[in-house]
Amino acid sequence: MPLNVVVCVKQIPDPATPGKLDPNTKTLVREGKLILDDSDAYGVEMGLQLADAAGGGEVTLVSMAPNNEVSGLRTALAMGAAKAILVSDDALVGCDALATAKVLAAAIKRAEPELVIAATESTDGYTGTVPAQVAELLGLPSVTFAKHIEIGDGKVKVQRQTEAGYDEVECPLPCLVTVTAGVVEPRYPSFKGIMAAKNKPVDQLTVGDLGLAPDQVGSVGARQEIVEITAAEERKAGEIVEDEGDAHERIVQFLEQLKVV
Numbered sequence: 001m002p003l004n005v006v007v008c009v010k011q012i013p014d015p016a017t018p019g020k021l022d023p024n025t026k027t028l029v030r031e032g033k034l035i036l037d038d039s040d041a042y043g044v045e046m047g048l049q050l051a052d053a054a055g056g057g058e059v060t061l062v063s064m065a066p067n068n069e070v071s072g073l074r075t076a077l078a079m080g081a082a083k084a085i086l087v088s089d090d091a092l093v094g095c096d097a098l099a100t101a102k103v104l105a106a107a108i109k110r111a112e113p114e115l116v117i118a119a120t121e122s123t124d125g126y127t128g129t130v131p132a133q134v135a136e137l138l139g140l141p142s143v144t145f146a147k148h149i150e151i152g153d154g155k156v157k158v159q160r161q162t163e164a165g166y167d168e169v170e171c172p173l174p175c176l177v178t179v180t181a182g183v184v185e186p187r188y189p190s191f192k193g194i195m196a197a198k199n200k201p202v203d204q205l206t207v208g209d210l211g212l213a214p215d216q217v218g219s220v221g222a223r224q225e226i227v228e229i230t231a232a233e234e235r236k237a238g239e240i241v242e243d244e245g246d247a248h249e250r251i252v253q254f255l256e257q258l259k260v261v
Contacts (some may be wrong), residue, residue: 003054011072078189092221101133
């Protein structure tokens with residue numbers, strides 16, 4: 001039975017380039033070419049493998065980015081995704097996690113997927129809250145931190161990573177699953193895939209196309225505000241202990257101060 005999968009992908013500034021903060025909004029400046037977030041490559045690969053295992057279906061990408069940016073999407077399309085939905089609108093500037101989730105959820109509805117896949121968190125935001133919010137807004141069950149996924153009999157079977165190992169979890173489709181970096185090994189786009197990606201459809205939408213009110217998104221709709229940013233403290237040099245026969249006592253004292261022992 002064909003399986004239609006939506007993968008949420010984020011396009012981010014290249015981490016190899018020093019980031020800049022907007023002095024007014026205190027948010028990350030997102031200008032120029034954006035790349036596919038590494039954490040989302042795992043979700044794209046997982047979606048492709050699950051669609052293949054189901055004997056058909058396709059992977060649709062959903063992303064939100066400024067300036068109609070598609071560079072990161074083209075990378076995921078070159079991996080094998082069939083098409084993409086991009087939401088780009090000046091009204092989105094300043095969105096917090098919940099507003100982002102509202103936008104993504106509205107876009108995902110248009111694709112009517114059986115399965116939604118997302119990373120556990122983005123590498124430029126690290127809130128880790130957006131996937132769960134998307135699932136709630138769509139009225140879908142969600143399973144987080146998946147290290148293995150199987151689809152069958154109208155349900156998803158997941159090995160959910162924990163500190164002690166993993167839990168085996170099942171839930172009915174449709175649902176949303178977040179994946180860890182160990183779930184699969186992402187493929188590299190082939191030259192053929194890169195050329196094909198140039199002609200794959202990218203449906204570009206605005207806030208109005210999604211039926212969202214302007215006061216639900218952007219800085220106007222944000223329920224949180226960054227009021228101050230300070231530089232992280234420089235790491236101080238550690239203490240060097242020269243062993244004169246009592247080094248073990250110094251170590252024990254140090255561990256006791258940390259309340260480790």
